[in-house]
Every structure is written in structure tokens, then in C-alpha cells.
Amino acid sequence: MNRASDTGASAWKAGRRAVFTELGEDPMDALQNFLRVEEQPPPDPRGCKPHEVIVRIESSAVSWIDLVMASGQYQHRCHPPYIPGVEYSGVVEWTGDEVDPEQIAVGDRVLSDFIAAGPRSKTDYQSAGGFAGYAVVPASALARIPERLNFDQAANLLASYETAYHCLITRGRVQAGETVLIHGASGASGLAAVQICRMLGVRVIATGRSDEKLALVRSQGADAVINLRGGDPSSGLRPFRDEVKDLTGGRGVDAVYDAVGGEVSLESLRCVAFGARFLIVGWTSTPDVADGKGRRGSPRANQLPTNLIQMKGLDVLGCPAVITVERDPRKREPRKSHILEWAAQGKIAPHVSRVFPISKATDALRARWDGGIAGGCAVRPWEF
Numbered sequence: 001m002n003r004a005s006d007t008g009a010s011a012w013k014a015g016r017r018a019v020f021t022e023l024g025e026d027p028m029d030a031l032q033n034f035l036r037v038e039e040q041p042p043p044d045p046r047g048c049k050p051h052e053v054i055v056r057i058e059s060s061a062v063s064w065i066d067l068v069m070a071s072g073q074y075q076h077r078c079h080p081p082y083i084p085g086v087e088y089s090g091v092v093e094w095t096g097d098e099v100d101p102e103q104i105a106v107g108d109r110v111l112s113d114f115i116a117a118g119p120r121s122k123t124d125y126q127s128a129g130g131f132a133g134y135a136v137v138p139a140s141a142l143a144r145i146p147e148r149l150n151f152d153q154a155a156n157l158l159a160s161y162e163t164a165y166h167c168l169i170t171r172g173r174v175q176a177g178e179t180v181l182i183h184g185a186s187g188a189s190g191l192a193a194v195q196i197c198r199m200l201g202v203r204v205i206a207t208g209r210s211d212e213k214l215a216l217v218r219s220q221g222a223d224a225v226i227n228l229r230g231g232d233p234s235s236g237l238r239p240f241r242d243e244v245k246d247l248t249g250g251r252g253v254d255a256v257y258d259a260v261g262g263e264v265s266l267e268s269l270r271c272v273a274f275g276a277r278f279l280i281v282g283w284t285s286t287p288d289v290a291d292g293k294g295r296r297g298s299p300r301a302n303q304l305p306t307n308l309i310q311m312k313g314l315d316v317l318g319c320p321a322v323i324t325v326e327r328d329p330r331k332r333e334p335r336k337s338h339i340l341e342w343a344a345q346g347k348i349a350p351h352v353s354r355v356f357p358i359s360k361a362t363d364a365l366r367a368r369w370d371g372g373i374a375g376g377c378a379v380r381p382w383e384f
């Protein structure tokens with residue numbers, strides 16, 4: 001048995017948690033009307049199962065997925081009331097009798113596996129995200145934090161880097177010397193993609209809407225950056241095909257990492273090499289493809305023109321990082337292990353641009369929505 005000797009519930013302080021009480025019509029509706037911050041009683045080990053662990057959470061990621069999940073406009077549903085924060089990090093306070101101390105022990109710095117616990121999981125631990133002082137999780141849903149990472153970085157690791165890994169490596173099969181066009185490069189998964197490309201020797205042309213964030217993207221490994229602001233009054237974006245062609249000697253890019261969607265996807269099809277891979281990551285520019293309040297269907301889904309796909313001989317690849325491993329769990333372990341190993345070796349490291357106390361949970365999520373974040377963002381539950 002490996003439990004802290006006198007850690008009865010009364011030994012721990014009450015924490016705070018943020019709770020979505022209802023799904024919104026859209027993410028801002030959910031934030032304004034259905035997110036409340038309240039006291040969280042400390043967990044009582046006597047109510048825990050032998051394979052479970054109590055974690056004192058030090059930091060939680062603030063992700064785009066938290067936003068679209070709050071209105072039910074995401075493919076994966078979470079049923080309110082639930083605590084947002086798809087992944088988090090902290091310190092182990094207590095372990096159940098069946099937990100192997102070689103695997104997880106009291107005092108360990110740990111990060112959560114977003115597929116095994118928290119709102120993005122399909123487990124009994126779905127409603128307990130990282131915007132809280134404590135979490136009760138199975139030991140199998142935790143991993144020790146690589147030494148080089150602090151808690152904020154650890155909370156922003158797996159989901160974004162596994163997404164980038166799945167899109168670029170598993171699906172995109174990118175190779176050293178190739179050129180990839182990364183849209184949404186200043187985002188959590190975009191910046192992870194930039195770092196992974198740098199590590200692999202893949203050349204990156206990155207796009208975004210802010211010179212300041214693009215300067216950061218460059219510092220993280222992009223070889224060239226393009227600011228899309230200006231041009232078309234309706235989208236506020238300008239064409240970029242000529243710039244990309246100039247940067248590739250007229251050839252076009254070998255792959256597109258598209259986390260933005262909409263007009264940006266369409267313009268990308270004009271500056272790809274013949275036989276390029278078009279990697280569908282997400283659609284931050286069109287988050288309302290589905291109706292709010294968790295209604296099903298995607299009446300405003302993005303569409304790609306078949307004529308361009310045909311003439312350019314493109315491979316258009318859907319790249320869902322979680323659904324893929326739900327269908328084939330063997331794909332998970334190598335991906336997760338590589339990410340943890342690369343982080344331990346200092347080859348990748350999440351850039352966390354902003355940190356918020358839990359009392360400002362709404363501001364943190366709004367900042368992600370408004371594009372006010374570059375890379376990772378964290379909520380710290382013990383700072384009020």
C-alpha cells in the first residue's frame with residue numbers, strides 16, 4: 001500500500017473548480033451564462049477505488065476544444081455539469097492499494113492523459129477536467145512529467161503535440177527536406193507542428209494574422225511567415241498563393257497543415273505541389289459548422305473543390321488524432337512515448353504564453369477564443 005500516512009480528507013484544503021452547468025448556443029454564450037467558479041471540497045480517499053490516485057492539480061491547459069465542447073459544437077460530447085480543462089498537471093497526493101509505486105507514487109509530478117480522463121475522454125472520469133484543485137483518476141491515466149517541463153508546459157503537452165504528430169507523421173508522412181505550409185501556426189497544435197517540423201528537418205512556411213505572434217512562430221522554427229491580414233473585407237484575409245509559390249521556387253508546398261479551414265483552405269489548394277498531402281487538422285475560422293447546444297449535424301461544414309483536388313493529384317487526409325486511436329489503440333503508444341521522450345530530451349517544449357488564476361477562468365477561455373494566445377495557455381487552480 002502506498003498512501004500518504006495521515007492524508008484524511010480533513011488534512012487537505014478546499015480548492016476551487018470551474019463548472020459548465022449547461023451547454024451554450026455558442027462558446028461565448030456558454031462562457032457568459034453557464035460557467036461558474038465554486039469551492040471544491042477536498043476528495044476523501046475513503047471513497048476512492050484501489051486503482052485510483054488523488055492529484056493536487058497545479059495547472060490546466062486552456063484549449064480550443066474546451067470552447068467548442070462547451071456549446072456542443074464539437075464531435076465529442078460532454079454532459080453538464082462538468083469541469084473543463086482537457087489535460088492538466090499536478091502532484092500525486094494519495095495512491096490506492098493497487099497502484100504500483102514503480103508506476104506512480106505520492107509526491108510524483110504527473111500529467112494527465114486526455115484520452116483516459118477529463119472532458120475529451122469517454123471514461124467515467126470525463127466530467128473531471130483540469131480547472132479544479134483536485135482530481136481523482138486511475139493511475140493508468142497519468143504519466144510522470146519529463147524533468148525539463150514545468151507544470152504549465154506539462155499541462156499543454158500531449159493533446160497538441162499528439163495532434164501535430166498524428167497529422168504530420170502518421171498521416172502526412174513528412175520527410176526531411178520537404179516544405180509544409182502550416183495554417184494556425186501560432187495556435188497550440190500549430191506551434192507544436194512547427195517544433196516537430198524543425199526537429200525533423202522539414203521546412204515550414206507559417207501563416208497567421210498577427211506580426212507579433214508570427215515573430216514567435218519564427219523563433220520556434222518556422223523558416224518563413226506570412227501575415228494573412230488584409231485583402232478581402234468579408235474574411236479580412238488576403239491571398240497568399242503567390243508568396244508561397246515564390247518561397248518554393250514556383251513548385252508549391254509538399255503538404256498543408258490546415259488548422260484554420262474556410263477561405264484559407266481554398267487558397268491553399270492554389271499553391272501546392274502536384275501530389276501534395278492536404279492534412280485536415282481543424283477549422284478554427286469556422287467553428288460554427290455545427291449548431292449549438294449539442295444539436296447534431298454539420299449544416300455549415302467546410303467544402304473543398306474536387307476539380308482542384310483532381311488536377312493537383314492531391315491526397316486529402318482527415319487526421320482525427322483521438323478517433324484514430326479509439327479505432328486502433330496500437331497507434332497510441334508509439335505516439336505518446338515519442339512525445340514524452342522528445343520533451344525529456346529537450347527537442348520539443350510547449351510555449352505557454354499566458355497564465356490565469358482560476359478566478360479568471362472565463363477570461364482565459366475568452367483569450368483563447370479571441371486569438372489572444374500564442375501556443376499554450378494555463379489556468380492555475382490554486383491562484384485565486
Ligand SMILES: NC(=O)c1ccc[n+]([C@@H]2O[C@H](COP(=O)([O-])OP(=O)(O)OC[C@H]3O[C@@H](n4cnc5c(N)ncnc54)[C@H](OP(=O)(O)O)[C@@H]3O)[C@@H](O)[C@H]2O)c1
Pocket residue numbers: 063064065159160163183184185186187188189190207208209210213259260264280281282283284285286319320321322368371373375
Ligand atoms: N485533428 C485533431 O485531432 C485535432 C486535435 C486538436 C485540435 N484540433 C482542431 O485544430 C484546430 C486548431 O486547434 P488549436 O488547439 O491549435 O487551436 P488554437 O490554439 O486556438 O489555434 C488556432 C489558430 O488558428 C488561427 N485562427 C483562429 N481563428 C482564425 C480565423 N478566423 N482565421 C484565420 N486564422 C484563425 C489563430 O492564429 P492567428 O491568430 O495567428 O491567425 C490561432 O492561433 C481546431 O479547429 C481544433 O478543433 C484537431
